[in-house]
Structures are given as structure tokens and as C-alpha cells.
Amino acid sequence: MSDLHLTVDRSRGRLGAQVAAELRRAVRDGRLTGGTRLPSSRALAHDLGVARGVIVSAYEQLVAEGFLLSRTGDGTRVAGSCAPADVAEPQERAGAECRAAETAGPYDLRPGVPDLSAFPRAAWLSALRHALAAMPHSEFAYPDPAGVAELREELAGYLGRVRAAVAAPGQIVITGGVAHGLSTVVRLLGGPLALEDPTSERQIPLLRATGVPLLPIPVDAEGMDVAALARSGARTALLTPAHQFPTGVVLSPARRAALLAWARETGGHVLEDDYDAEFRYDREPVGCLQGVAPDRVVLLGSVSKALAPALRLGWLVAPPALAAAAARHRVDTDLGSPAVDQHALAHLLASGRYDRHLRHMRRLYRSRRDALVEALAAHLPQARVEGVSAGLHLYVHLEGAEEGFFERASALGVTLQPTTPGALLLGYASQPPHRLAEAVRLLARAL
Ligand SMILES: Cc1ncc(COP(=O)(O)O)c(C=O)c1O
Incomplete structure (x- = not known):
């Protein structure tokens, strides 16, 4: 028995095959999920009371079958995962959150989060x-x-x-x-x-x-x-x-x-x-x-x-x-x-570092807000903009902002969160000014 809840029966022999079968089942059942780091072959061998070579061969077998990933310096992980980006290639990722991130276009204007890259x-x-x-x-x-x-x-x-x-x-x-x-x-x-x-x-x-x-x-x-x-x-x-x-x-x-x-x-x-x-x-x-x-x-x-x-x-x-x-x-x-x-x-x-961070972010967000308001005036002059004086998003009345519009915007790379019909919610916290201007140009094209 180990932390992985694997069991081997010595009397049945072929210990490597037993370990591989147990691991395979745990991945298929979802008990071991994508991205999970497995113990080192030495540690697992110690836990199960088997020779290290038994675990090495079981891991190699499952890597060959695509159940596990092995990277120098990163050990062995369960594949097909929502693993950290520096561990898994994009095509290896799955899971709801990963999908959400992948479906966002290059211009993500959904409100609700601050500039995550500015976390202090x-x-x-x-x-x-x-x-x-x-x-x-x-x-x-x-x-x-x-x-x-x-x-x-x-x-x-x-x-x-x-x-x-x-x-x-x-x-x-x-x-x-x-x-x-x-x-x-x-x-x-x-x-x-x-x-x-x-x-x-x-x-x-x-x-x-x-x-x-x-x-x-x-x-x-x-x-x-x-x-x-x-x-x-x-x-x-x-x-x-x-x-x-x-x-x-x-x-x-x-x-x-x-x-x-x-x-x-x-x-x-x-x-x-x-x-x-x-x-x-x-x-x-x-x-x-x-x-x-x-x-x-x-x-x-x-x-x-x-x-x-x-x-x-x-x-x-x-x-x-x-x-x-x-x-x-x-x-x-x-x-x-x-x-x-x-x-x-x-x-x-x-x-005082919380206040200092807020002062810095306020300046940053103000310049983004200004860029977005300016771009709206230039490229979508018919839009009526509200909620300008505070927060991290604008509420924009725009005739034609209906279902098909959101799809066209998405096809051009601008991800929006739907709101009441005829209105747009434009979150500006995470995009620099030039990208906000480009996103508004694309929205005008989508309209
Ligand atoms: C209006 C409003 N209130 C509350 C929340 C949730 O905030 P918290 O992360 O503090 O739970 C959100 C999240 O976006 C929000 O939009």
C-alpha cells in the first residue's frame, strides 16, 4: 500500500505489470487526475516494498501508452491534464478552466478580474x-x-x-x-x-x-x-x-x-x-x-x-x-x-504596501479606461457609454449588440461576456491601451 493506494500481490508475480495495471485503472477511473505528480520511482518502490526497477518499468510502460508524462527535472505526471502551463504542452491540457482560457480570444474584455499580471x-x-x-x-x-x-x-x-x-x-x-x-x-x-x-x-x-x-x-x-x-x-x-x-x-x-x-x-x-x-x-x-x-x-x-x-x-x-x-x-x-x-x-x-499597490493600479486602470473611452468615441460614435467614473468595466449601450454580434466579435478574436440585449460590458483591466483600441476597431468591424 502507498499514498497512491496501489496494492501488489507478490504471490501472483509480474510485479511491474501489476503496478502498471493499477496505475492505468486509477487514471481511467479519474482517481488520478491529469497533472498529478507521481512519487519518484525510488519512493514508490520503497512504499510498495518492491525493487526500484519494477516501478521504473511500470512508469516507462505507461509513458509509452500515453497515460503518463515524464520530463527531466519534473518527474512523472499523469497526462491529459490541466497541468501548469510550464509543465504541459497546450494540447495536453483539458478540464473546464483550461478550456475557458483557451476559448478566450487574444482580446479578452470580459469583466470581473483585475490585471492578474500586476499581482504584487x-x-x-x-x-x-x-x-x-x-x-x-x-x-x-x-x-x-x-x-x-x-x-x-x-x-x-x-x-x-x-x-x-x-x-x-x-x-x-x-x-x-x-x-x-x-x-x-x-x-x-x-x-x-x-x-x-x-x-x-x-x-x-x-x-x-x-x-x-x-x-x-x-x-x-x-x-x-x-x-x-x-x-x-x-x-x-x-x-x-x-x-x-x-x-x-x-x-x-x-x-x-x-x-x-x-x-x-x-x-x-x-x-x-x-x-x-x-x-x-x-x-x-x-x-x-x-x-x-x-x-x-x-x-x-x-x-x-x-x-x-x-x-x-x-x-x-x-x-x-x-x-x-x-x-x-x-x-x-x-x-x-x-x-x-x-x-x-x-x-x-x-x-502601507496595500495602499501603494492600489495607487499604482488606479493610475494604470485610469489610462486603460481613457484609451477605451477614446477608442469608442472614434470607432463606435453611436455607442452610449456609462459607468465611466469608477470600477474596471464600462457599460455600453450599442444598437446591434445582439447574439450574432457576439459571435462575429469572437471570430475576430474579441471575447465578450453577454449582458442585457443592446448593451456591452467591456472590462478594461487586463489590456494595455493599444490593445483596447485595436479591440474596439474589431468590435466596429463586427457590427
Ligand atoms: C458584483 C460582484 N460582486 C461580487 C463578486 C465576487 O467577489 P469575490 O471574489 O470577492 O467573491 C463579483 C465577482 O466578479 C462581482 O462581479
Whole structure:
């Protein structure tokens, strides 16, 4: 028996053939998936108590049959994989994520991710190093389900300073991102849940999974129609007030006041999805709603746009009783978020490197946004552009942006995420200005 759960029966002889057959079956059954690194022949031979040559010949046989790949310096891996790009040739990759990446054209304008190539690797590495050096042994136990105290203190200061939030560390629960925070809070508050129409389609499955009824409320040029919300009978409303997704509308001052009045009168809650609020360009920052009504608003944020979605680190700021319930929910469901990463983020915030990175990215994204707006004016002058002042995408009304258009754009190499008919969502975070201009020229051709 080894870590691979292979067995050999010495009494049957032909040990190499037995090992090869077991490995073949494990790959066919999907128990060993593409890209999985196998133990060295020496280690596996030791585990199974056989001569090393037995394993070497079994591996060679399976490499010849195409089940395994063997590369000098990289050992032996299962083939047909979604393995890291530096390990597998493109044609060897499979799996949903790989397919998604491969189907994106050279101009990928889908919104939702920041410029992944700008992830501050050196700063994150140094923050991780600092965390690992500074954490006492006791911090490697199960973490506080509400989150590491140092991070909640840093976030309380950061959110107060940058988002005008009223956030004491005791009101903060560290989450695996906005999505995770939403699932938690919606489950705790129950339904029905009012949400913006249109909204982020990506969130619908996770909201449906909570089991609460979803009530779409129209969004107009001022944001969610609060009169319609009041008529809906919902007691919880999910909004993106700083930069509505997808339309880019900022919730107007009158609607903010009406929304908070609704929450106070009904004793309801506003769930404030602050997903890209750090990125604003031409307007004064609008403080979050939570800072105005901390007893009625739950603020949800994450590092997904500021650093990278892959970190799966975020926060919720809630009235104290709800924050305590959310922390208890973590005990009941998953025992908390990874502590080493939380310490690293706390250090990044405390050292000022998080702010520095944001300042740098804001400048970069502003120049990309400007290039995209200019190219739209030049090549698609009939387009009406919205959501310009903040975020990482534009919402563009464009007659003719229907199904066939998306296919023609895709054939020309521009990948778009469909949205409401007659509109385009153009994410500009990951393309340099000249490529954005070229992408818009191609869109004009597709039209
Ligand atoms: C509007 C909106 N809210 C929340 C999220 C999810 O954010 P997180 O990565 O923090 O879970 C997304 C993801 O793209 C989004 O578009």
C-alpha cells in the first residue's frame, strides 16, 4: 500500500505489470487526475516494498501508452491534464478552466478580474515571509472563526479611512470573498432577498443555493428603484451602490436616503456589495452606506479586485449581533479562513504596501479606461457609454449588440461576456491601451 493506494500481490508475480495495471485503472477511473505528480520511482518502490526497477518499468510502460508524462527535472505526471502551463504542452491540457482560457480570444474584455499580471508578487511574498516569521506556534491552531485579530484591526482602520465605514474589529468577520460573505449573511437573515435587475449573473447560483426567494428590483439611472423595493415586501436588499454591476450607475443621494429610510422603517437590512469601490477616477469617493447606518447595513468587500480573486480573502462588516452570528456560522460550517494569509494581508495593510499597490493600479486602470473611452468615441460614435467614473468595466449601450454580434466579435478574436440585449460590458483591466483600441476597431468591424 502507498499514498497512491496501489496494492501488489507478490504471490501472483509480474510485479511491474501489476503496478502498471493499477496505475492505468486509477487514471481511467479519474482517481488520478491529469497533472498529478507521481512519487519518484525510488519512493514508490520503497512504499510498495518492491525493487526500484519494477516501478521504473511500470512508469516507462505507461509513458509509452500515453497515460503518463515524464520530463527531466519534473518527474512523472499523469497526462491529459490541466497541468501548469510550464509543465504541459497546450494540447495536453483539458478540464473546464483550461478550456475557458483557451476559448478566450487574444482580446479578452470580459469583466470581473483585475490585471492578474500586476499581482504584487514580491510584496505578497515578503508579507507571507513576515507572517511566518512572526506568528507564534499557537497561531497555527484553528483560527478565530471571526478572523485573525491583527487583520480585523487593520481592516477596521483601512475601511474607516478609505470607505468611511464604521467598523470596530468586533463587527468584522473575515470571509473567503464577497461571494462567501453573501452566502453566509443571506442564510442568517433569511428571505426573501431583493436584488438589482440587472445584476451579476455569476452570483445568482450562490444566492439560489441559500434557498431564499429572490425578488429582482429594476435599476434605472439613479440605481435601484427603492419605491419598487418597498412594494416588494422584502426585508433584505442586495445592492452595489458604489458602482452598480453591470450598469456602472452610482446610487444617487436621494436613493441612498430613501434606501436607508426603508431599512429603518422595516427593520430590514441592506447588503452593500463593495466589490470594486477602490477604483474611482474622476469623482470624489462616495463613502459606503454602512458608515451612515451601521445598524442596518452589512458591508461586503474583498481583495479580489485590489490584489487577485485567487486569494479568496474578504470581509463582512455587520451590526455586532449579526457579526457574532456569522462567526458562529463559520464554526458550524468551515472553522474559519486560512490564518497565514490573513496575517500576510494584515502586514500588507500595516506596511502601507496595500495602499501603494492600489495607487499604482488606479493610475494604470485610469489610462486603460481613457484609451477605451477614446477608442469608442472614434470607432463606435453611436455607442452610449456609462459607468465611466469608477470600477474596471464600462457599460455600453450599442444598437446591434445582439447574439450574432457576439459571435462575429469572437471570430475576430474579441471575447465578450453577454449582458442585457443592446448593451456591452467591456472590462478594461487586463489590456494595455493599444490593445483596447485595436479591440474596439474589431468590435466596429463586427457590427
Ligand atoms: C458584483 C460582484 N460582486 C461580487 C463578486 C465576487 O467577489 P469575490 O471574489 O470577492 O467573491 C463579483 C465577482 O466578479 C462581482 O462581479
